[in-house]
Amino acid sequence: DTGVSQDPRHKITKRGQNVTFRCDPISEHNRLYWYRQTLGQGPEFLTYFQNEAQLEKSRLLSDRFSAERPKGSFSTLEIQRTEQGDSAMYLCASSLPKTPESGNTIYFGEGSWLTVV
Amino acid sequence: GQNIDQPTEMTATEGAIVQINCTYQTSGFNGLFWYQQHAGEAPTFLSYNVLDGLEEKGRFSSFLSRSKGYSYLLLKELQMKDSASYLCAPAAGNKLTFGGGTRVLVKP
Numbered sequence A: 001d002t003g004v005s006q007d008p009r010h011k012i013t014k015r016g017q018n019v020t021f022r023c024d025p026i027s028e029h030n031r032l033y034w035y036r037q038t039l040g041q042g043p044e045f046l047t048y049f050q051n052e053a054q055l056e057k058s059r060l061l062s063d064r065f066s067a068e069r070p071k072g073s074f075s076t077l078e079i080q081r082t083e084q085g086d087s088a089m090y091l092c093a094s095s096l097p098k099t100p101e102s103g104n105t106i107y108f109g110e111g112s113w114l115t116v117v
Numbered sequence B: 001g002q003n004i005d006q007p008t009e010m011t012a013t014e015g016a017i018v019q020i021n022c023t024y025q026t027s028g029f030n031g032l033f034w035y036q037q038h039a040g041e042a043p044t045f046l047s048y049n050v051l052d053g054l055e056e057k058g059r060f061s062s063f064l065s066r067s068k069g070y071s072y073l074l075l076k077e078l079q080m081k082d083s084a085s086y087l088c089a090p091a092a093g094n095k096l097t098f099g100g101g102t103r104v105l106v107k108p
Helices: none
Strands: A005-006 A010-013 A019-024 A033-038 A044-050 A052-059 A064-067 A076-077 A087-093 A112-116 B001-007 B009-013 B020-024 B031-039 B044-049 B054-057 B058-065 B069-076 B084-092 B102-107
Touching: A005 A087, A010 A019, A010 B031, A019 A087, A019 A112, A033 A076, A044 A064, A076 A087, B001 B084, B009 B020, B020 B031, B020 B084, B031 B058, B031 B069, B044 B054, B044 B058, B044 B069, B069 B084
Parallel strands: A010 A112, B009 B102
Antiparallel strands: A005 A019, A019 A076, A033 A044, A033 A087, A044 A052, A064 A076, A087 A112, B001 B020, B020 B069, B031 B044, B031 B084, B054 B058, B058 B069, B084 B102
16 A cells, blocks of 8 residues: 555543654655544644655644654654643645645545544 | 635435535635545545636536635535535645535435
């Protein structure tokens, strides 16, 4: 399978614990995005990378959230001191350069479901 | 800033046509995407419009009017498998911003 892969697919954690999600993009894609989606809502943009550079972060990305893409390939999203409001699906997506302005599409992974109890 | 409006839910009969409208106010707009998302799955690409007019792709068509900040997705010959959420996503800069999605329920 050469699509965007995310791990783990499901995570249940206690409030206050830290969690980390991993995303492996499509191999030739240099852009990588993180979105968050709650039930009944559309995905909300969190952050995006071009190669290893984090070029934009949403104000939704509080100090407890950090994303990295150290070698410009896979990325991790860490949430520290989780809260119940963090419960959501965390979607990773990747794309070719000059997306979306050139019409290249963004390809999504299956998502990582987080439940904070 | 971004402001995207699309209906929350629509119901239609198998074989019929449904039109999902989307209005948006987007700074730096450079095109509009439509995605389909089945429950519990990732969004998948349906269409992209950058110029005004209609883009047809099989049973699905998408229309854009940049001056009006308006787009629609037209689903023809509805099938049961088309029951899903449809996400309107204007593009600006280097990212897509998604609307809340329209859940379409296809009934036999």
